[in-house]
Amino acid sequence: MRIPIVSTACKQVQPLVSFQGGGLQAGLNMETFFRRKDKVVFVIGATGTGKSRLAVDLATRFPSEIINSDKIQVYKGLEITTNKVTDDECRGVPHHLLGIADPHSNYTAADFCLHTSSAIDSILDRGKLPIIAGGSNSYIDVLHHHPQFSLRYECCYLWVDVSLPVLHAFMSERVDRMVAAGLVDEVRKMFDPAADYSRGIRRAIGVPELDEFFRAEARGTSKKTREGLLNSAIEKIKENSCTLANRQLQKIRRLHPQWSWNVHRLDATEAFLRRRRRQDSDEAWENLVAEPANMIIGEFLYGEGISAMIPSTTTAGTGGLLPAPTAVSIATR
Known part of the structure; x- marks a missing residue:
């Protein structure tokens, strides 16, 4: 199944999907070996x-x-x-x-x-x-x-x-900057209590970690409880970001x-x-x-x-x- 393609900013160039005449689908031939x-x-x-x-x-x-x-x-x-x-x-x-x-x-x-x-x-x-x-x-x-x-x-x-x-310290600071820039509000807009966190963009670090906090918001949980859940979620985002860096290295x-x-x-x-x-x-x-x-x-x-x-x-x-x-x-x- 072809993945749906959508647009974005930053002079994004849309991928060509015909793949005719070249690319990794082209058949092996002598020219491939000697070019x-x-x-x-x-x-x-x-x-x-x-x-x-x-x-x-x-x-x-x-x-x-x-x-x-x-x-x-x-x-x-x-x-x-x-x-x-x-x-x-x-x-x-x-x-x-x-x-x-x-x-x-x-x-x-x-x-x-x-x-x-x-x-x-x-x-x-x-x-x-x-x-x-x-x-x-x-x-x-x-x-x-x-x-x-x-x-x-x-x-x-x-x-x-x-x-x-050094990288771990930077990652912690970066998460704080992302939160200040609106990370929580950005994730809140796509929150779905029935969402599958194993597919698509919801696998991103920062999305599943906030699930419990958003559920507490929906239930009208006390402000103190929500603040505690939010702080825990942010710390988990930092921890998972460092874990990802470790795995990649x-x-x-x-x-x-x-x-x-x-x-x-x-x-x-x-x-x-x-x-x-x-x-x-x-x-x-x-x-x-x-x-x-x-x-x-x-x-x-x-x-x-x-x-x-x-x-x-x-x-x-x-x-x-x-x-x-x-x-x-x-x-x-």
């Missing part, structure tokens, strides 16, 4: 690490368009709760598969592969670089291991990493030895620490993440000879997660 591979960039990492920011940074330096690979942000609605990039954050960069699926549908990895294949082809046809960014590593893994994907595309993977204790570390991909780890921990200290975090982000990523992608697109210009800070502050590599690339196929 020059098109290039695709992935930005991966746990939730909250700055993947969207880096993708947009790169898209302002290289003619690019971004494909969302977050399995919840693909649904329409709940912009605050799902932490979709805003129009200002998009900085004019076209985005694909962001808020395009009906919120009550069941968007699958197969749907993602089909729509991503179409988006990649349309971006390449415009002479631009496809950048796939998001935290749903299972989607990326399925796409990469599709029978034809590795035959058609040469890929570079940028892994944005942040030390978990564990999955990256588990899959990484199997991938044998061109993966580059960029440690953004210091930028996050400076933000908490109210110091110049933008400078740290530029030095430790954006500029090294710029050099890596420059070499990936235009050939060797640029790597010597990559700052040594690329591998600084590993947070104890991995030994600092002697070169920027952790794995090179």
Whole structure:
């Protein structure tokens, strides 16, 4: 069954669904084996690490368009709760598969592969670089291991990493900002006591956690009881957000030895620490993440000879997660 497609903001580009003449549905032939591979960039990492920011940074330096690979942000609605990039954050960069699926549908990895294949082809046809960014590593893994994907595309993977204790503190603060921005009211508008929290956008962290609070509101429970339920729900949202980040990082570390991909780890921990200290975090982000990523992608697109210009800070502050590599690339196929 085809997933219903709906519109959204942020220069959203609707997916093409004919898939004729190319894409992952095209049959194997000799041309597939010998053609020059098109290039695709992935930005991966746990939730909250700055993947969207880096993708947009790169898209302002290289003619690019971004494909969302977050399995919840693909649904329409709940912009605050799902932490979709805003129009200002998009900085004019076209985005694909962001808020395009009906919120009550069941968007699958197969749907993602089909729509991503179409988006990649349309971006390449415009002479631009496809950048796939998001935290749903299972989607990326399925796409990469599709029978034809590795035959058609040469890929570079940028892994944005942040030390978990620092990331957890940031996630807690981010939830508070989301609540202040209207998360509770946003979820209240779609509350349904008979809803299925295992399907569609209602799987998003922030929706099932508020169920008991909204039921108490409907019953006219005392204000004190409601306040307690709301505070408990917010703490649960923070806890589940941190748990999600842990799972995503564990999955990256588990899959990484199997991938044998061109993966580059960029440690953004210091930028996050400076933000908490109210110091110049933008400078740290530029030095430790954006500029090294710029050099890596420059070499990936235009050939060797640029790597010597990559700052040594690329591998600084590993947070104890991995030994600092002697070169920027952790794995090179």
